[in-house]
Amino acid sequence: xxxxxxxxxxxxxxxxxxxxxxxxxxxxxxxxxxxxxxxxxxxxxxxxxxxxxxxxxxxxxxxxxxxxxxxxxxxxxxxxxxxxxxxxxxxxxxxxxxxxxxxxxxxxxxx
Amino acid sequence: xxxxxxxxxxxxxxxxxxxxxxxxxxxxxxxxxxxxxxxxxxxxxxxxxxxxxxxxxxxxxxxxxxxxxxxxxxxxxxxxxxxxxxxxxxxxxxxxxxxxxxxxxxxxxxxxx
Numbered sequence: 001x002x003x004x005x006x007x008x009x010x011x012x013x014x015x016x017x018x019x020x021x022x023x024x025x026x027x028x029x030x031x032x033x034x035x036x037x038x039x040x041x042x043x044x045x046x047x048x049x050x051x052x053x054x055x056x057x058x059x060x061x062x063x064x065x066x067x068x069x070x071x072x073x074x075x076x077x078x079x080x081x082x083x084x085x086x087x088x089x090x091x092x093x094x095x096x097x098x099x100x101x102x103x104x105x106x107x108x109x110x111x
Numbered sequence: 112x113x114x115x116x117x118x119x120x121x122x123x124x125x126x127x128x129x130x131x132x133x134x135x136x137x138x139x140x141x142x143x144x145x146x147x148x149x150x151x152x153x154x155x156x157x158x159x160x161x162x163x164x165x166x167x168x169x170x171x172x173x174x175x176x177x178x179x180x181x182x183x184x185x186x187x188x189x190x191x192x193x194x195x196x197x198x199x200x201x202x203x204x205x206x207x208x209x210x211x212x213x214x215x216x217x218x219x220x221x222x223x224x
Contacts, residue, residue, distance in 0.1 A: 043215030
């Protein structure tokens with residue numbers, strides 16, 4: 001039962017361009033969404049979040065967009081840098097403390 | 112910057128043995144969690160812990176699993192009789208309040224042979 005889906009297992013982007021990572025969810029009870037970044041041999045690191053009452057949240061190079069009617073969110077990274085190469089996980093919270101993660105997208109930034 | 116510390120980083124154990132995975136959460140955090148990631152799969156919730164008791168657990172967290180906060184700083188996950196399918200990365204996390212992004216530790220890789 002995949003309540004949070006990241007349909008692209010991998011993405012390659014040229015350095016300096018925009019990286020767009022997508023996430024879809026099925027559970028209408030989710031009301032808070034988070035993006036995590038993960039390097040090999042490390043735990044997930046919190047990047048940015050958005051509440052369901054907003055449609056956009058921006059923090060430096062990172063912007064998260066939420067389309068509630070489509071149950072879709074995306075993470076934009078601009079400009080992309082080599083250090084952004086990692087696995088990105090979308091996660092959702094819905095009225096409790098349990099994070100439901102997507103399967104992740106491996107982002108590779110090409111110098 | 113405060114961090115969540117997990118030990119050991121890698122644990123190899125024989126099937127049927129008991130293992131204890133240890134975590135030191137961030138000191139002013141009140142909510143503690145264990146997640147796991149089987150190789151190639153997504154990160155899965157195991158259990159949340161608040162006020163010295165389990166507040167929520169997943170179907171994965173069956174009777175072979177237990178958690179404990181034996182003192183003011185450590186938070187442990189015990190697997191009583193390990194199975195091959197318990198091989199995974201186990202991540203501890205803590206948060207001040209649930210809706211703020213958790214802080215994860217760097218994980219313990221458990222290999223059951």
